[in-house]
Amino acid sequence: GSRALRSPFCPGFAMRYNFFPPLDILSYVAKLHVAYHPGRPRTEAFRRVVFHMTSPATKKKFPKLEGSWEILAADAPSKMRFEFMDGKTKEFVGEALSEADIKREILPTQYNAHLEFMKSHNLEKPDEED
Numbered sequence: 001g002s003r004a005l006r007s008p009f010c011p012g013f014a015m016r017y018n019f020f021p022p023l024d025i026l027s028y029v030a031k032l033h034v035a036y037h038p039g040r041p042r043t044e045a046f047r048r049v050v051f052h053m054t055s056p057a058t059k060k061k062f063p064k065l066e067g068s069w070e071i072l073a074a075d076a077p078s079k080m081r082f083e084f085m086d087g088k089t090k091e092f093v094g095e096a097l098s099e100a101d102i103k104r105e106i107l108p109t110q111y112n113a114h115l116e117f118m119k120s121h122n123l124e125k126p127d128e129e130d
Helices: 044-054 056-061 099-120
Strands: 002-006 014-018 029-036 066-071 079-084 089-093
Touching: 029 044, 044 056, 044 066, 044 099, 079 099, 089 099
Parallel strands: 029 066
Antiparallel strands: 002 014, 029 079, 079 089
């Protein structure tokens, strides 16, 4: 969460710090393929991920992301397949999932990748054994 700190220079003004910002659904994802039928009910999560993945801002933020999507026939089930930077994969099939459900499933893999990234890009000098 965030924590509010009072500013000594401007009474009544609180600065907010977000110490643990949430990760984007596309963070540490190498490849993502989404297949869905837009006319089918309960495919909103799939549609939102496609729009997010294909937006210019997202392409700028995640230039290495290989994203693809396809429109399915009426009888095919919706699918979403994530391949993460560490090689792990996660696949979701069916329309019953919400965006929050998908995020909840991929979050542990994303945070482990984030921790590894932070460790490898640490600005502090590591303690050396003598």
